Amino acid sequence: MECQLCQRELKRLTLHHLIPRQTTKRKKADPGPTIEICSACHRQIHALFDNKHLAEELNNPDKLRNEPQMQKFLAWIRKQSSHKRVKVRRQR
Numbered sequence: 001m002e003c004q005l006c007q008r009e010l011k012r013l014t015l016h017h018l019i020p021r022q023t024t025k026r027k028k029a030d031p032g033p034t035i036e037i038c039s040a041c042h043r044q045i046h047a048l049f050d051n052k053h054l055a056e057e058l059n060n061p062d063k064l065r066n067e068p069q070m071q072k073f074l075a076w077i078r079k080q081s082s083h084k085r086v087k088v089r090r091q092r
Helices: 021-028 039-048 052-056 062-066 068-077
Strands: 015-017 032-037
Touching: 015 039, 032 039, 032 062, 039 068
Parallel strands: none
Antiparallel strands: 015 032
16 A cells, blocks of 8 residues: 555555544534555654644645645655654654
8 A cells, every 4th residue: 555645655554634533523524534644654744733734724635745844754754664663753
């Protein structure tokens, strides 16, 4: 399976809600679309951005991919082995 952000091939992917569930649960709304991404990309997204920013600004795969901080991470992660667990640092 291929991560929809970094395009690396991995055995397991995680579901990322493009509009955070925290936002939709309160309103009892439809949880909205999801994408399948690797755990490294998933952890990095949540380390860099709060749920409000994700819901309002980065709510589709292209916006996530084109965000400057994610572009830097994606360029780096693509060079890493899919078997290696990478550490994620908060950069707020």
